Amino acid sequence: MTEKRASFQPLTPAVYHILLALSDGEKHGYAIMKDVEAQTGGRVKMGPGTLYGSVKRMIAANLIEEAAERPDPELDDERRRYYRLSGLGRRVVAAETQRLSQAVKVARQKHVIVCS
Amino acid sequence: MTTDKKVDSSRRTYASLMRLYPQEFRDEYGPSMLQLFTDQCRSTMQENGTRGMIFLWLRTLMDLAFSVLREHIMSTNATGGLLEAVPNKPLPWKGVAVVLIPCLVFFVGQIGQLTGQDWFFLLIRRAAYFLIIPVLLVWLLTRKFPIWGLIPLGMFYRTLLDLINNYEYVIGRTGVILAGILQTKFTPDFMIFLKNHIPEIRILITTIILGTVVFLILRIARRTGFTRSSWVCLGVFLVVTILEILSGLIHAWIYLLKVSSADMLYGNIPSMLQDVAYSAFYAFLPTVGFLLLILVGMLLARRHGRLALLMPLGYLIPAVVLGKFDNSNVLPYSLFWISVTVLVYRVLVTLVAPIWIVRSASDRAKKRAGVIALAAAAGILVLAHAGYFFATLAAYGWDLEWTDYYYYFSPDLMILVGMALAITLYKSATPAQSVAGPTPVGAELSSG
Numbered sequence: 001m002t003e004k005r006a007s008f009q010p011l012t013p014a015v016y017h018i019l020l021a022l023s024d025g026e027k028h029g030y031a032i033m034k035d036v037e038a039q040t041g042g043r044v045k046m047g048p049g050t051l052y053g054s055v056k057r058m059i060a061a062n063l064i065e066e067a068a069e070r071p072d073p074e075l076d077d078e079r080r081r082y083y084r085l086s087g088l089g090r091r092v093v094a095a096e097t098q099r100l101s102q103a104v105k106v107a108r109q110k111h112v113i114v115c116s
Numbered sequence: 117m118t119t120d121k122k123v124d125s126s127r128r129t130y131a132s133l134m135r136l137y138p139q140e141f142r143d144e145y146g147p148s149m150l151q152l153f154t155d156q157c158r159s160t161m162q163e164n165g166t167r168g169m170i171f172l173w174l175r176t177l178m179d180l181a182f183s184v185l186r187e188h189i190m191s192t193n194a195t196g197g198l199l200e201a202v203p204n205k206p207l208p209w210k211g212v213a214v215v216l217i218p219c220l221v222f223f224v225g226q227i228g229q230l231t232g233q234d235w236f237f238l239l240i241r242r243a244a245y246f247l248i249i250p251v252l253l254v255w256l257l258t259r260k261f262p263i264w265g266l267i268p269l270g271m272f273y274r275t276l277l278d279l280i281n282n283y284e285y286v287i288g289r290t291g292v293i294l295a296g297i298l299q300t301k302f303t304p305d306f307m308i309f310l311k312n313h314i315p316e317i318r319i320l321i322t323t324i325i326l327g328t329v330v331f332l333i334l335r336i337a338r339r340t341g342f343t344r345s346s347w348v349c350l351g352v353f354l355v356v357t358i359l360e361i362l363s364g365l366i367h368a369w370i371y372l373l374k375v376s377s378a379d380m381l382y383g384n385i386p387s388m389l390q391d392v393a394y395s396a397f398y399a400f401l402p403t404v405g406f407l408l409l410i411l412v413g414m415l416l417a418r419r420h421g422r423l424a425l426l427m428p429l430g431y432l433i434p435a436v437v438l439g440k441f442d443n444s445n446v447l448p449y450s451l452f453w454i455s456v457t458v459l460v461y462r463v464l465v466t467l468v469a470p471i472w473i474v475r476s477a478s479d480r481a482k483k484r485a486g487v488i489a490l491a492a493a494a495g496i497l498v499l500a501h502a503g504y505f506f507a508t509l510a511a512y513g514w515d516l517e518w519t520d521y522y523y524y525f526s527p528d529l530m531i532l533v534g535m536a537l538a539i540t541l542y543k544s545a546t547p548a549q550s551v552a553g554p555t556p557v558g559a560e561l562s563s564g
Contacts (some may be wrong), residue, residue, distance in 0.1 A: 049179045050498050
């Protein structure tokens with residue numbers, strides 16, 4: 001299993017942010033996009049092509065799975081496709097976050113970034 | 117324009133632009149993407165107005181350009197079109213375009229020859245080397261032999277056989293080139309060794325090819341098994357090979373008897389025997405070489421199924437349409453009819469046959485396309501050779517032996533039986549099932 005997790009690393013920014021967006025529950029495409037925008041302070045703005053291209057490959061890689069289709073009460077009556085993390089996806093995002101935090105730790109030790 | 121109208125017109129424009137994505141991607145995610153874009157438009161209009169919409173469109177167009185390209189490269193059908201076909205589906209047109217590249221190179225070369233261009237021979241002699249390079253690179257990198265590599269492989273194989281047939285010339289030329297590179301006036305020792313042992317090396321090459329043929333026949337018989345029709349075709353092919361060698365031998369012997377006086381004949385028996393042996397070799401190598409190609413195609417048919425027919429087709433593309441090489445200077449037709457015959461044959465094997473085969477959806481349709489297109493091509497060869505042969509006969513009044521008749525028609529017979537063997541052999545092979553499934557994504561996620 002560790003080997004399988006390791007085979008995905010390093011994740012592309014798009015894949016990592018989508019996994020992170022889904023880590024607190026099921027979301028549809030627009031909600032994922034807004035979450036990613038919020039996570040990155042507006043620096044990463046995904047278009048529909050990048051988002052659904054990544055979703056397609058992540059489903060094929062068994063990182064995420066499709067949940068039941070339903071409308072979002074906050075938006076309108078249109079039915080939307082919801083996505084959620086798979087078990088593997090959850091482990092992969094945890095492993096990637098750990099890898100990144102390790103990198104941040106090293107960067108701090110080397111004074112590449114200053115502790116706040 | 118009101119907010120709703122602006123959103124609506126943006127939605128319609130984006131819906132039109134979405135046609136740029138591959139069909140299967142659009143079918144799966146098109147409605148969701150359109151919904152997401154509409155949500156983005158509504159939210160942008162409310163928060164930032166028209167100026168925000170302009171920036172949204174700029175971002176969306178950038179996203180569209182990159183994602184369209186990526187989806188075309190990475191989608192299952194795109195991979196199917198460029199590396200291998202999706203079973204029971206016609207090859208996508210982008211795949212067909214790549215398959216046709218070597219055919220078009222040869223076709224342009226043929227037009228060049230018919231219009232008297234000097235670069236024709238250079239193009240035809242060298243094109244196979246350049247066309248095989250990307251095929252080998254992709255094979256090495258992806259570990260999948262691409263579907264568009266089948267025709268270049270057949271063409272390259274034929275060039276290789278021609279080189280072996282012109283072994284003395286190749287050795288001589290290589291010696292001169294090596295001497296130039298090494299900056300010496302003398303041919304390197306090992307080249308002199310190769311030049312002095314030409315008969316032995318011929319025997320060695322022939323033995324290797326024959327050994328490989330026997331090995332492959334045994335391997336295929338043990339692993340996948342021959343159908344009854346494959347065995348029949350193989351048997352007929354072996355009879356054709358034996359007749360080819362015998363006719364070559366007898367043809368050479370009779371010719372030598374005609375041109376030599378009795379004194380010369382009895383004074384130079386070893387030399388004459390060597391000439392006869394060479395004739396047998398020249399007759400033997402193309403026939404067994406073609407058989408080897410068809411058997412190797414069986415290995416490729418595991419991945420490409422019936423489309424492996426493209427490889428022997430690549431071998432047939434440079435076939436001499438009128439006469440044999442040695443008598444091709446005695447052409448009894450007008451230039452117009454030569455051009456028409458040659459062009460019809462080339463159009464058939466370089467354009468019609470490959471497009472028809474790869475665009476056929478089912479295995480049965482591919483077989484039908486292969487049989488009809490190749491039978492038509494072989495028919496043109498037979499008619500052209502027959503016309504050439506009988507016209508020459510009428511013009512020169514040759515005193516013919518039975519071997520002459522066989523000698524002139526054996527290449528056509530070899531092609532007919534060989535292609536029948538390929539069609540029956542590749543029938544039993546099925547394409548890899550994995551091609552229909554999703555593409556492995558580990559690499560894609562790392563690069564996407």
